[in-house]
Amino acid sequence: MTKPAHTSNEPCPVARASSLIGDRWTLLIVRDAFDGVRRFSDFQRSLGVARNILSDRLRRLVDAGILAVQPAREGGAYQEYVLTEAGEDLFPLVLALRQWGERQLFSPGEAHSELIETATGEPVAPMLPRARDGKVLMAHDATVRKLA
């Protein structure tokens, strides 16, 4: 289960990822899933998205192996959407998006929701690329090697 069917054939991982999750709603659904949302109506209320669109996006996420459908726990005959391993693996991406937004899209002092490390109660530290030697890696310290 390494590559979902029906992904684009772009050789660039950025492009391929972008074509799968780079739309208006998908990452927000994933964000909610990390936040514990599991049911259709809860996603719908939280996002204010049209039902047919939500239905479509959930199906795509399931097809892509990012969400899985489970029978509801509490006796309900209905199902729940939970992150798979590939879905949980999106955590760094959602965190990067969140942290960039926090840094660049809010005025100083403007309130925003925040991700808190449960163990300490402190905000999660900024996630930065590191070189093998542990130093912070800047954009200029890396280059793309195209495939042969």
Added chain:
Amino acid sequence: MTKPAHTSNEPCPVARASSLIGDRWTLLIVRDAFDGVRRFSDFQRSLGVARNILSDRLRRLVDAGILAVQPAREGGAYQEYVLTEAGEDLFPLVLALRQWGERQLFSPGEAHSELIETATGEPVAPMLPRARDGKVLMAHDATVRKLA
């Protein structure tokens, strides 16, 4: 210059960031910018995007303070688009997108372009969220604190 004008008023940084850069082309333009592309036609050729769309996206990126317009270096009367500081700050996000794509959207052995650490020639190590104590932070070790 901490918050670009005309961003959405979402209190969630993920939503706000998503509404700014979460479309089909914007992150690919940024990716190309990291890759050294600076000129209109080069973006256009690289992406195959329609000119009017490219024009619109570049303007939005400039308005958002992610790209800046500079006079071309080599005598040309024309201009170049370069990443600002806020734009360079997108490096972790683009890297997270790339690395997730590499992990989840390619079959084992399937070729893809790759980000290489210049100093060592090695692929850039996976970027992971870290707790203050240096341990890898999993999704379940953090929770969103909504604003008061």
Added chain:
DNA sequence: CAGTATCCCTCAAGATACTG
């Protein structure tokens, strides 16, 4: 070369009604 101006078309998205 670096865009702008049009025209056109498709699909994302919203609204609403309906079904198990």
Added chain:
DNA sequence: CAGTATCTTGAGGGATACTG
């Protein structure tokens, strides 16, 4: 509640022609 079905709208996007 959890969706599906249908209709309509508008924005996103492609192609082409035009301008400085």
